[in-house]
Each structure stands twice: as structure tokens, then as C-alpha cells.
Amino acid sequence: MQISTRRKDKTTIFDLSGDIDFANSPVVRDSVLREIRESRTPCVVVNLSQVRYMDSSGVASMVEGLKASRDLGSRFILVGLTTSTREVLQLSRLIKVFEVYDNEEQAMTS
Numbered sequence: 001m002q003i004s005t006r007r008k009d010k011t012t013i014f015d016l017s018g019d020i021d022f023a024n025s026p027v028v029r030d031s032v033l034r035e036i037r038e039s040r041t042p043c044v045v046v047n048l049s050q051v052r053y054m055d056s057s058g059v060a061s062m063v064e065g066l067k068a069s070r071d072l073g074s075r076f077i078l079v080g081l082t083t084s085t086r087e088v089l090q091l092s093r094l095i096k097v098f099e100v101y102d103n104e105e106q107a108m109t110s
Contacts, residue, residue, distance in 0.1 A: 003031055008108065011043040017050030020058030029061040036068045036076075044069060045107050049080025054088050066098060075099065077107045 001018040012035050020028055035041055044065065048054070062078065069076035077099045081089070089095040101107040 001027065003028065005031070005035070010041065011045055011108065012039070012041045013045045013047060013104065015047045015050070019053040020051055020061065021053065021055045022057045025055075025057040025061045028058065029064055032061065032065040033068055036065060036072060036074065040072060041074060043075040043077065045077045045079055045104060047080050047104060048078060048082065048085050049103075051082060051085055054085045056088075056092070059088060059092055059094065062098070063094065077101060079104050079107050 001016070001020065001024040004015045006013050006015070014032060014035075016028065018024070032044065032046065036044055046062065046065070051058075066076045079101045080103060081100060086095065089098070089100075099107075099110075101110065
């Protein structure tokens with residue numbers, strides 16, 4: 001699992017690659033929550049285009065990020081869902097809970 005962070009205007013973008021599973025989801029969760037709670041960024045975008053696999057602990061990390069964002073009135077957006085990540089969100093019936101875009105450009109202009 002690799003996490004890189006970059007900023008565009010008032011948006012923080014997390015580029016994740018690898019698998020988000022029980023072993024490394026705490027690192028993802030901590031990074032995202034720190035950005036939301038401490039930096040109070042108005043918009044956080046999580047780019048999942050390089051994520052091969054996400055299990056329920058990865059989904060829980062995304063849900064926690066969404067909840068923290070909503071608590072502070074900021075946006076939490078998922079972009080670039082792979083077939084695998086889209087399926088796990090659809091199976092858990094959470095796909096409609098998240099703000100989801102095909103790519104970063106769509107998210108930034110919405």
C-alpha cells in the first residue's frame with residue numbers, strides 16, 4: 001500500500017495504490033482522518049484508480065472519512081473506482097452514500 005498526498009486549490013487528493021485490507025487500512029484511515037480533522041480541508045478526494053483490492057476494513061476507513069467530513073461540513077469524494085472497489089461498495093450498498101466520480105477532473109469541476 002502506498003499513499004501520496006497532493007493539494008489543488010482547497011482540495012487534498014490522496015492517491016492510493018495497492019490493496020486496502022485489514023493489515024494496512026489503519027494507515028489509510030489515520031492519514032485521511034488527520035487531513036480532515038486537523039487540516040480541516042474543505043474537500044478531500046480519494047483516488048482509488050490504483051487500488052487492486054479493498055476489503056471491509058477498507059470500506060470502514062472510507063465510511064469514517066465520510067462521517068468526519070460531514071461532521072465538519074466538508075466534502076469527501078471517491079474517484080477512479082476500479083471494478084473491484086466498485087463491486088465491494090455496491091455489495092455493501094454504500095455506493096450511493098458516497099460522492100463518486102470517474103476521474104479527478106469531474107470531481108474538481110462538480
